[in-house]
Amino acid sequence: MHAPLLDAEIYDQIRETARRFAEDVVKPVAADLDRDETYPAEIYARMGELGLFGITVPEEHGGAGLDAFAYAIVMEELSRGYSSVADQCGVVELIGTLLTRYGTPEQLKRLPDILAARTRIAYCLTEAEAGSDLSNVRTTARETADGYVIDGGKLWIHNAPVADLGFVLASTDPAAGHRGMSIFLVDLNAPGVSRGPKEHKMGQRASQVGALNFDGVTVPREALLGPKGRGFHIMMSVLEKGRVGIASLAVGIAQAGLEAALAYARDRRQFGKPILDNQGLQWMLADMAKDIAAARALTERAALLIDHAKPATSASSMAKCFASDMAVAQTANAVQIFGGSGYIRGFEVERLYRDAKITQIYEGTNQIQRTIIAKELIKAAS
Ligand SMILES: Cc1cc2nc3c(=O)[nH]c(=O)nc-3n(C[C@H](O)[C@H](O)[C@H](O)COP(=O)(O)OP(=O)(O)OC[C@H]3O[C@@H](n4cnc5c(N)ncnc54)[C@H](O)[C@@H]3O)c2cc1C
Incomplete structure (x- = not known):
């Protein structure tokens, strides 16, 4: 396995910062955010101040200038507090990476406001007929003398109900399939943009998700991100980091479930003794700890491959797939350890089980x- 690129103290510091923030600021309000489906604007503003957005974005562009290994640490720790908050960190990380790699100097000027959560962003790929198969995107961007005209619709886009700026995958050459796609920065308050209602979701309910429609939306030539026709490639180029992020987020959910289950099993007494004294429950807890450790190790491996510029496609897919399956299975075990209480709203493990599902x-x-x-x-x- 490759070694981390930075000194151990740097990773310890970033873990401590993210952990403190998650424990002191995020976790205490997670149940309320889940119940009310609130967009936690104040939490995001504070994350911006603390440097918890844009972990791998170079310092000259306002980011933390760290690596994918550090990003995985931050995602896990934030997710232990509440995975919706980690998910926001993940979206900003992807957009920050895209802008850093492909943005023009003018486009890069948007980054400081994005990293400070003053500009709310959305990554707009999915459509009604293009979910797993993104080569089927039907949104078009027709070239004109001054720029492009965008028509189409996107579905289930994180932040769509609240976002100011969309990064929109559209076809600039429908006959060329995925080789004819491009990404555009679109002002989501521009004429022709409309939003669907906020979706009411099973989990990660503080994440605002909805539809965006584009009806003859004009954007200037400068709205194009990267080369024309390379949008699909550009979008795919950040997926490995994105999958490491979701794997870490899943590990964080499962870790929170383990901690809650362990504490409950110590306190809860049946048959005159703590339920933790039963070997059957001890083995469930041992399996949780073992599978979380395995998922974390896979995730770290994928992050290190990315940091060492080695092929990470398979490793990041393994990490994402294993960690998310693990999170669903082990939060179900956490619910089981809580007995009936685990099925009742207001108990953390009930939320964690719902929050885990989307990671698959x-x-x-x-x-x-x-x-x-x-x-x-x-x-x-x-
Ligand atoms: C909460 C939430 C947030 C989201 N945020 C965003 C966002 O910010 N931006 C964005 O662009 N999208 C977002 N999405 C969309 C998400 O990425 C898609 O839902 C996902 O990629 C799957 O697409 P689909 O729902 O159309 O399912 P489908 O592609 O229709 O798949 C349905 C089922 O068929 C299976 N399947 C499909 N094709 C194959 C195949 N070839 N082999 C085997 N099985 C297959 C799938 O695994 C799945 O089980 C979000 C969705 C949700 C629910």
Whole structure:
């Protein structure tokens, strides 16, 4: 395994900062945010001040200038507090990475406001007919003398109900399929943009998710991110980091479940003794700890491959797939350890179980992750 690039103290410091913030600021309000489906603007502003957005974005662009290993640490720690907050960190990280890699000097000027949470962003790929199969995107960007006109609709976009700025994948050459796609920075308050209602979700309910429609939306030529026709490639180029982020987020949810279950099993007494004294429950807790450790190790491995500029496609898919399946299975065990209480709103493990489910679906479903792993296996064997 590759070694981390930075001194151990730097990782310890960033873990401590994210952990303190998650414990002191995020966790105490997680149940309320979940119940009320509130966008926690104040929490995001404070994260901006603390430097918890843009972990891998270079310092000259206002980021923390760290690496994917550090990003994984921050995502896990924030998610232990509340995964919706970690998810926001993940979206900002992806957009920050895209802008850093492909942004023009003018576009890069948007980054400080994005990292400070003053500009709210949305990463707009999914459509009604383009979920797992993003090569089927139907939103078009027709070139004009001054720029482009965008028509189409996006679904289930994180932050859509509140975002100011969309990074929109659209077809600039429908005949060329995925080779004819481009990404545009779109002002979401511009004429022709409309929003669907906020979706009411099973979990991660503080994350605002909804639809965006583009009806003849004009954008200038300078709105194009990276080369025309390379949008699909650009979008794919950040997926490995994105999958490391979701794997870490899943580990954080499971870790919170383990901690809650362990504390409850110590306190709860049945048959005249703590339920923790039963070997059956001890083994459930041992399995939780073991599987969390395995998921964390896979995630760290993928992060280190990214940091060492080594192929990380298979490793990041393995981490995302394993960690999210693990989080769903082990938060179910946490609910089981709580007995009936675990099924009641207001108990943390009930929320964690709901929050875990989406990690198997977004950032590429786990069926798609397995397809990627299999493709890489077959490629290596041929
Ligand atoms: C809470 C939430 C937040 C989201 N945030 C964003 C966002 O910010 N931006 C964005 O662009 N999108 C976002 N999405 C969309 C998300 O990425 C998609 O839902 C996801 O990629 C799956 O697409 P789909 O829902 O259309 O499912 P489908 O692609 O229709 O898949 C349905 C089922 O079929 C399986 N399947 C499909 N194709 C195959 C295949 N080839 N082999 C085996 N199985 C297959 C899938 O694994 C799944 O089980 C979000 C979704 C949710 C629910």
